[in-house]
Amino acid sequence: MRRYFDDERATFGFHQGPKSFFVEEIPATRWSHKGGYLILKLQKRGLSTWQVVDLLARHLDQRVTYAGLKDKNATTIQYLSIPKSGYKALKRFYHPNIQILETFLHNRPLKIGDLAGNRFVITLKHPSANLFALATREAQRGVPNYFGYQRFGPKSLDQARKILDGELFIKDRRLENFLLKSYQSSLFNRWLAHRVLLDSGGFKRLEGDVYQSPRGYFSSPQILKDHIPTGLLPGSRVFLARGRAREIERLYDEALPLAGARREALFFPKDLDVSLGGGKARMEFVLPKGSYATIFLESLIKRELTHKGIK
Incomplete structure (x- = not known):
């Protein structure tokens, strides 16, 4: 199934690892520099x-909280x-792959979501000449906001289905939550692939799509081209689409023991920079x-x- 808007493609080699993939969090928080909690800015590999x-x-024998999950590789x-x-x-903590910078x-304390975004620097091998032009076009048009492979373990969807069917019980609540959220994310990905297939020129807005504003979510009978539609992460207490948009959304809506949410259908990479040389490309951007x-x-x-990456 086609997951993107057209078939024009670049070529390159990529294997994710500490030398080829760098990411830095961009905090959304204005630090108070006083109070009862210590913020650690650290680098890990x-x-x-x-x-x-x-x-x-x-x-430390202390509770540690974080703003976002970051890749191992x-x-x-x-x-x-x-x-x-x-x-x-x-001050007595040491690990060879962890450096506390500040x-x-x-x-x-920090909580999940205390981020404005993330800055990435990625190294690719043997890039084709059209890489920069294509990356620029995709960044301007908007990229379908799928969950990546990192969201899913090798058997996570099968295990989640067994949990939902009462065939598997997992004592580790964090693992169970990860598996169920993986399944929830897969439903979003399937919905998004369906919507992408509607138009090869870009994401087609539909009557009844749900959009996000500073005041919350809203559905509109109008086609709002200046807003990004959102897709459903099925669960409880979540705003649902209407009309034609709901007809498609309903195909990927299941009753899950999770809080429901919505996720924007597209993202737009910012501050894109691509430099080529020595048979490699260095891509930098903010998501x-x-x-x-x-x-x-x-x-x-x-x-x-x-x-496994791309050879």
């Missing part, structure tokens, strides 16, 4: 956010928070929180990426 959180929590700079009482123990006080750099790459090569 070859570790997931969960692994770093667990290492710190065990060493990357070099990442991100922010975590701990109670300031953990400062002395933190610490400062804040008046509350909104929750959007995947690997999906931007997929939109350029018109094929799905996996952890």
